Amino acid sequence: MVTGFLNLYKPLHWTSHDCVAKVRRLLHQKKVGHGGTLDPAASGVLPIALGRATRLLQFLPADKAYRAVIRLGMVTATDDLAGETLQTAGAAHLSEAAAIAPLADFVGTIEQLPPRYSAIQVQGQRLYDLARQGQEFDVPQRTVTVYHIEPIAWQPGEFPELTVDITCGAGTYIRSIARDLGEKLGVGGTLAALERTKSSGFTLDGSWTLAALESQLQAATYQPLPPEIALQHHPRIELSADQARRWQQGQKIPHKFREADLSCPYYQVYNPDQMFLGMTAWAFIPDTDETRLLPKVVFTPPAPEA
Template identity: 60%
Template sequence: MNGFLNLHKPSGWTSHDCVAKVRRLLKIKKVGHGGTLDPAAVGVLPLAVGRATRLLSYLPGDKAYRATIQFGRKTSTDDLEGSVLQEAAADRLQLTQIEAVIPQFIGAIQQVPPIYSAVQVQGKRLYDLARQGATAETTEIPVRTVTVHSLDVVSWQPGTYPELTLQIACGAGTYIRSIARDLGDQVGTGATLARLVRTQSSGFRLDQSLTLEAIEAQLAEGVLSLIAPGEALQTLPSLTLAADASRRWCLGQKIVTVTTLPIQQPLRILDSTGRFLGIGELNRVEQQLVLSPRRVFATAS
């Protein structure tokens, strides 16, 4: 059993909880996930099964979220799971004030991850430091450059603690909790993330995702089908090899070839029938293009 699952992660489960559950359901140890989701968040969690775990790093990194941000509160975790650090009615806040600062959060931006995150500082995870009493004010958290492709208003709910729902498309490594916190700082009320749904991740979409219950039911009926690696990696450029070259490449041999494809980038390698063989990379060696195996998935035939 080798391939990918598009899991709809439930609220209250960690990403590791989901991996452990699927391991038990499939009775297989090799299960991994692509892109951690916070326990309170729901939505797309890509899972790799069997030898497909070796391909997780080649999935596209872009993600999309539907995020609801509550203004007037700041918390220790930058979401409603944490303790309240600051609280004041924000009923005078207008949507137009927020829309005026939204452009500052689009493009390549500088972002400080939440103190409760998996980012490492001096060899320790930030969430471990936070559990030992560290705070965002007492810890030197490294600033990171992340990319936000778009940030669109979905709805606005006025009130004592008004809520804004946004649709966000971003690159890998972007913390939506940080966007919520920083947006609140920009308008002067403070803010925290109230709800988060990941609608897309690594090419997998929410409307095609399966709940844990659906996976269990399909297994019982014998109809569960994993997403083929070649399909999951379709965003990568592909290179097709003839029969003899396919056999040699699957044995780990380098292949001299002629192509206009980019060098030093991952390529999806296929045989003449379209079968996915693995991930390769082109390099120029003494005026020749040489295709080297990076992840051989298929067996030689």
């Protein structure tokens, strides 16, 4: 069984599930998962976990980055071009400077109203299912973080398009930013194109197409990205052979931390041979000054005792 990570480039019109199913067929293994769902109308970075690495998806970084094309002067039911057009106002009068001016309002920790056609659940049902059934419902607001928005290009016309690069936290809907920018400008807006350029620590320049993956597999040259590379944003802890064995058995091992290190919730765990063993948390033991390692995911099982 292949184990590790794949930085996959998801093509347009494919669902994230379609990509997982294709990778399963190519690798002839069932244990394949993905991090950070990407809509069919979007392309770009889709992190794929293979084999036992599926248990490590929860430890990948949450921040994401996108290149988005926002079409102004148009409102759609889904806040992108896949949905029914609800309104067209035309926005040929807009200048690039006027379109860019409100972008600062979307940077920071903000309240965002997700699209009505989204995968968010309300009372156990997906919003897109409720919307397709024609039901009335309130979309719950959510708090999201947008770190940076940079304008990249401007295309004037009756329905001008503004291209922006966006860096944001998990759960941010770029479709909502497109819709809300159009509302601020008084002309309406919708997302015309979206490419994810970074997700879970993986970037566009290191991504593989499905065709490239298939070619590498046919040539028997494909090597997945090892967990220790994908998880390098977490600090490392090296245990002695005895400590490593006991930690792998689920025991809470005493470990001394520097005070500065206690800001990190999770650590990679290695044995003296530099073998990646899994991920650990830590906790103070009540009524003592002792900290102990709490096994979260034991990636490599303990070797049998001699």
